[in-house]
Amino acid sequence: MQLGLIGLGRMGGNMARRLIAGGHQVVAWDRSAEAIAALARDGAVAAASMDDFIARLVHPRTVWIMVPAGAPTEQTVATVGQRLTRGDAIVDGGNTYFKDDIRRARELTARGVDYMDVGTSGGVWGAQRGYCLMAGGDPGTFARLTPIFRTLAPGRGAVPATEGLPSGTTAPEGFLHCGPAGAGHFVKMIHNGIEYGLMQSYAEGFDILRHAAAEHLPADQRYDLKLAEVAEVWRRGSVIGSWLLDLTAMALAKDPALDQFTGNVADSGEGRWTVATAMEERVPATVLTTALYARFRSRVSHSFADKVLSALRAQFGGHVEPPR
Numbered sequence: 001m002q003l004g005l006i007g008l009g010r011m012g013g014n015m016a017r018r019l020i021a022g023g024h025q026v027v028a029w030d031r032s033a034e035a036i037a038a039l040a041r042d043g044a045v046a047a048a049s050m051d052d053f054i055a056r057l058v059h060p061r062t063v064w065i066m067v068p069a070g071a072p073t074e075q076t077v078a079t080v081g082q083r084l085t086r087g088d089a090i091v092d093g094g095n096t097y098f099k100d101d102i103r104r105a106r107e108l109t110a111r112g113v114d115y116m117d118v119g120t121s122g123g124v125w126g127a128q129r130g131y132c133l134m135a136g137g138d139p140g141t142f143a144r145l146t147p148i149f150r151t152l153a154p155g156r157g158a159v160p161a162t163e164g165l166p167s168g169t170t171a172p173e174g175f176l177h178c179g180p181a182g183a184g185h186f187v188k189m190i191h192n193g194i195e196y197g198l199m200q201s202y203a204e205g206f207d208i209l210r211h212a213a214a215e216h217l218p219a220d221q222r223y224d225l226k227l228a229e230v231a232e233v234w235r236r237g238s239v240i241g242s243w244l245l246d247l248t249a250m251a252l253a254k255d256p257a258l259d260q261f262t263g264n265v266a267d268s269g270e271g272r273w274t275v276a277t278a279m280e281e282r283v284p285a286t287v288l289t290t291a292l293y294a295r296f297r298s299r300v301s302h303s304f305a306d307k308v309l310s311a312l313r314a315q316f317g318g319h320v321e322p323p324r
Contacts, residue, residue: 001147004053004063006076008035010318012066014127015152017042022151029053050079060087062145069095069269077104086112089141093120097273098182098189105181114141115181119188123316130154133175136184142177149175193274193288199312200291202248207305228252244312251311263306264321265298
């Protein structure tokens with residue numbers, strides 16, 4: 001299947017390579033000529049301009065956008081939307097606020113252009129592990145793009161399906177049609193809010209372990225623990241085992257004191273949107289809210305827990321700390 005992909009950064013470039021390896025044709029465009037050339041060497045069709053990019057796509061055209069949320073995505077959707085015609089589709093695979101998806105879908109649908117929001121999780125590891133995909137939009141468009149989703153997702157062999165799951169669902173493959181416009185990014189937003197809480201739990205736990213040798217504690221209550229080894233043993237048979245714990249173990253094995261990190265932890269929007277949505281729904285979200293506020297506090301004073309958070313963000317998403 002042919003797909004046009006705009007945005008060849010950490011996520012977009014790897015997604016394109018996974019699609020090419022899966023037998024799809026990827027027409028690539030990015031503001032960086034170097035990024036386009038690198039992907040062309042891996043088998044993509046390089047576009048020389050936006051107009052050339054659109055011209056190389058066969059109707060019904062599908063353009064998947066992987067650029068930063070906010071103004072870059074808004075501008076790209078508008079630019080592409082002006083060049084597409086009835087029956088074509090735009091897929092926003094970034095971390096867009098779901099209410100913006102609803103507005104865009106309404107505007108594009110009026111012109112006959114389909115719009116899908118696809119929350120995409122997998123970070124820099126997705127090329128190898130596959131991507132978890134949460135889609136919102138027209139069911140017919142979802143069905144048409146299923147070959148793309150199936151290639152990007154981990155597949156049924158990655159994790160055994162839960163017993164009793166309704167037959168026919170694509171969820172065990174790693175992709176799901178969540179509902180109408182906005183539903184995909186809504187589910188991804190809550191996913192990222194939960195991620196904040198899980199990361200904060202690991203970070204605080206390892207901070208307590210690290211301070212177990214503090215001099216103000218009674219001598220017989222001090223423990224000089226090797227955090228990398230604690231993380232490693234927890235990975236085996238523990239009820240708190242997870243991929244985030246795997247990444248924590250990797251970070252601690254490489255740098256036990258996490259000296260390369262200051263602990264200045266950024267947030268990319270989804271945590272704030274999750275908390276705001278919880279308030280609109282009148283749903284208490286105390287853990288997720290506290291985890292978000294902890295990131296705000298980390299920009300004023302840093303703890304070892306904040307270094308763990310920074311290390312985790314670097315491990316799964318390639319996120320770099322803000323300048324010191």
